[in-house]
Amino acid sequence: MTVRGEAFLDRVKERGRYPTRQEAERAARVVLALLGAHLAGRVRAEPAARLPQEFAPALLNPLHSAEPLNPERFIRATAAWIEGASERTVPRDVGAVLSTAADAAGENLPDEILLHLP
Template sequence: MSDDAFLARVRDRGEYTSREEAAVISHAVLAVLAQHLGREGACRLAARLPERLAGTVSASCGAEAEDLEVEEFCRRVAGHTGIRPRTPQWDIHAVVSTVADALSPGERGALRARLPIGLTTLLDPEPPG
């Protein structure tokens, strides 16, 4: 999937007003996801992402995994994006479900197993209720 296709899908799923907003959200969520996944998980994920977005994830390829709870995961995303009118879970869903589209079923299952409990439904294409 190209950068443009990825960001267009995030823009649609997140109902963002511009490609730039989708890019900011994508980089924020991917940076936190990479911190959560740590060295091996971040490197595997970076290999499946478009080049510009993969760079955000690759920055964590040398770091240890941080076992983030849902609240901390959301707090960090919100910290990257600033105050938003929607919850960070909406932003996380838009990006993580798009990431899932680029993964094989086995890779999607492995990512689901690594996500904090409470965020696994964010891999689904429909936004959280």
């Protein structure tokens, strides 16, 4: 069962302490797109199927990373794509989105995703 888009955004907004739903949505789309660029196959498709349909395309985007990003580079890349973000605030952004996506994906999928990241 997938979570609805509004509930997903409300969770991201709360966990990331965003003042507006638009800021939460921007962070969700950026983090999911960057994550999706590092995943392939079932590890990418299964969690996307459990995300709200308006967020699945961000995870399934056709972009693929030319090289794996270590955690520090992932933070810098995310900061570059979220307006007003900094390397200090991005861990909160990433945590809010990924924890909400993990809740939606359920079971062992978050562990499988982590195994595919640098």
